[in-house]
Amino acid sequence: MTGRPDRNRLKAALWLLAGSLAWALAIGASAALSLLWREWQNRDAQAFVVALFGAGAFLAYAPATIIAKYLGGKRAETRFAATMVLLAGATIALTAVFFGYWYRLYYARWHEPAFSIGWTFQYVFTMAAAFYHFLVLGLRMYLPLGLAALLAFSLMQARQRR
Template sequence: MISERLKAARPPLSDLFAGAILWGIQMLASAMAALYLRNGMETAHVRDLAMHYFAGGLLAWPFMLPLGRFFAHRRSLATRFAAFFAALAVGTILMTAFLFAMDYRVFYSAWHASFGSLTWVFQFVFTGASAVYQFAVLGIRLFLPLGLLCLFGTSIALAKRMR
């Protein structure tokens, strides 16, 4: 049973690569639309935000598509939809938050202790946690409203495509 699920979870390479690019573009469009609606894209960090949201979608897709397929295997249409919806939503948010955390780490590394020391570990953990918290408070909003529509449409398409 598990081996059958694992086999079904492996998507074709074209779905992984093309899907990753398309999902990244959708997340980029979502962030840019939200920035435009909120403040006319008047921020000094538009390029950085665009890269983070595109990369978050691009890098989340290859992990979340197989996960969604694993949980959707031989399930009803509604369950397949829910599996893809949950996997893509959680995975994209987590990957984008991770990228923000690594960006913070790069910025603050000039003031951090030497690599591998106990102080460095605390600084690394708390810098990452601060970045993830800030992303949760401020960054998730850039996935709305367009990102939610993209998530809904993509999840329906994936659920219908997988039988």
């Protein structure tokens, strides 16, 4: 046995890890640049927001690109579109979930005891409000650098053979 399949899997895993790190850095840089433009004064909050966006991007990259690879088919245009939609959607969704839990953690001290009916309503509506706030306030953090990174990463994925 030559060990070739194991080497190929390791190489693919390392490429996914490298891509995840690069994507997280690009999205974190986009958030940092956006915060600088808005002249946020609180450095601790800036670091937390950049880390939140980076974590969402890091965890979204591998599943999004793997699914896009299988859905994209043989045509480069289809792979490009699939990667764009899935990478953007997964990154936004995971970052919104992280933001929602952070939001929930803040308001938890005023909520009813866990797993009660009142707590369930409070949990659901707090998370819904957090997602709404993220869509209103957080999506602009991806512009303009995040959009350029999305185009570049999608183009790289489209050029790779299946």
